[in-house]
Amino acid sequence: MELSKVMKLDDAALAARAKSGDRAAFSELVARHEDVVYRVCYRVLGSREDAEDAAQEAFVRAYRKLDSFEGRSSFKTWMVRLSMNVSLNERSKRKGTLPEAPMPAPAPDPERELLSSEAAARVHGALQKIQPNYRAAITLRDLEGLSYKEIGESLDIAEGTARVWAHRGRTKLREVLSQ
Amino acid sequence: MSEMGVEELLAAYATGELEGEEIERVEAALETSPRLRSELEQYETMFVLLAAAAEEEVKAPKGFRGRVARRVAITAYLGAATNVLDDLLGVYGRAILYYLRLT
Known part of the structure; x- marks a missing residue:
């Protein structure tokens, strides 16, 4: 063709x-x-x-x-x-x-970070420190913008489970980024 | 979701995923709790970082498509070879391919 x-x-x-x-x-x-x-x-x-x-x-x-x-x-x-x-x-x-993934020194000012790739490096470094299923849910929800239904289909889990994984992942990610 | 504690609703509140009564519960709790306000700030910072990371340009490397096409072509030829050998030699043909580690 x-x-x-x-x-x-x-x-x-x-x-x-x-x-x-x-x-x-x-x-x-x-x-x-x-x-x-x-x-x-x-x-x-x-x-x-x-x-x-x-x-x-x-x-x-x-x-x-x-x-x-x-x-x-x-x-x-x-x-x-x-x-x-x-x-x-x-x-x-x-x-x-x-x-x-590199883990640069924490930078306290997020607006400044937006101007560089430090934010991405920081997020990627932190994501490597959380459980793979939570990392998968955050990657699809917060980085790729998929709906919870699509995340459920992508990971072969129920939509409710996708919500729980994203929620728990965000809690863990906040903790890692705040350390 | 509505039975979750306010602390567990904070991330969803920060991203605007909550509705109606849940928003009211979170906002009422935020008014009286400096700890929750501090956690909310941490979530907001995190979502700024995530948004920045999402904007980062991550593209497949140059030549990626060609490399996939070559691997797919090999897969297709091996699949065809398997079928031919299967027709000609049956289980022995498959065993030869398996022995040669081609499948």
């Missing part, structure tokens, strides 16, 4: 074409979602190199499992779910190793 035609299709149509072996359709899905997949992996793993490996693996798994994509959730939510699974598994394998 011509590239210009592929680019006009929505995600569900592209996924249907990819299922039947159209690799151009799958490449378009990768192009549309590579940034969100990479970001999710980076925020869970705290390292750009590990994030690239995990993001590649998530897309390869997606290609292998296309038959299981039924379109009940959006393709993006399905990809976020695969990315989270790959990243959290990788994270548990490396349990005990220190995160790469």
